[in-house]
Amino acid sequence: MQVVIIEDEAPAANRLAALLQHIGNEINIVKKLDSVESAVAYLEKEKNIDLIFMDIQLADGLSFDIFQQTTVKTPVIFTTAFDQYTLKAFKVNSIDYLLKPVDEEELKRR
């Protein structure tokens, strides 16, 4: 499974990556991105992705901006520190919403 992580804080991204690796060998983290700009650029050309983990507050804005600037067909799991954006997340193609610090058990169940 090809997974992309969009997260502006490196430790958070590393932790999520470690958790995912731990869950199963079939998960392959192909890219870590930290901003709306780089995410849009990457998602424009790279279509062969199975799942995206997205933080909501990114280095240069909110990750919802990504959906306004490009079309994302891939399912998205939002990870965020606080659940004030749940409703907004429903309006884009999210399949789940994880609260940080991410719990491994919870992640496994998805």
Added chain:
Amino acid sequence: MRRNNNKIGFDDRLLMITMIPVTSLIIPFVFSGLRFQRPPYYTVRVYISTFICTGAIWIGNRYIMIWARSRYPQFENVKRRLIIQSAIMLGFTLIATNLLGYLLHDYCNPQMGKAGGVSLVDFIFNSNNAAIFSTLTVVAIYESIYFMSELRQSIEEKELLKRESLQAQLNALRTQVNPHFLFNNLNTVASVIPENPKLAVDFVQQLSKVYRHILEVKDERIIPLKDELDVLKAYAFLLKTRFGDNLAINIDVDNERMEKKIVPLSLQLLMENAIKHNIVSADKPLTINVYALNGTLVVSNNLQKKNQVLESTGTGLDNIRNRYKLLSDKIVEVKESDNNFTVSIPLIEN
């Protein structure tokens, strides 16, 4: 008139309108012994003359007072002001009284009685007595009201400063107890623990330091720069751990400035603002520099604004400005260019 009221301390128009006619009425009785029923008589001309003198001396001294208060506005100079003001007032009062007395003597004297009224010497002596004692009384009234109003103003300013300081603490708490800040930091700790337990311990300690500082400074109006920088370094450590190479923070202040004072939570707030408003990414790293320049402490960052800023109340910078306005005559300077944002806050001497 309005402008001068600040220097007077109250609106003295009513006092002048009532007291000039009333004192003019009383002065000839008290100081010259004039009566209606026996010579020397109290006549209309006496009243008019006294009224002119009282009015001229009152208004003239009032202007001397306004001048002296503008010349020496500080509270520390009050002794000096009172001495200089009294000397000028005495000079003015004597000159005005004698000049007017000389001019008016012939106008009011002949009607006072058969014996030619009051002699010129007595007339002059009485007028000077009257002028000096009356002026002294009126100036004393003016000064006490002025001191009362100054005192009230200084108490009000102190209250205002206390309120602004509390507001700063509240803002800091609001941001830092803000769920994002807390959960993001907890998430960082969770990610650091397995890879680097030593760093995780440091992180938790620095996080406690930041929180403790916010709770401790609640009653302080100013604190030593050293204390504020200590906490700023802890705060910077948290940010550095979270953002890694995407964020560079340079704090460079020489030791000799450490004992100067600064308003608490100000540097932390400026750093927080820089992170909140700017892009912090691998492609566009953010650099924050903190350094001393002349009498100020400067927080400067490269400007790369985020598209949208959340939870911005815009009150942080205003709060720092307001606190300085109440503390000193130096101002907080904000400079924004195309690619740089700089805030200089004054350091306060002890």
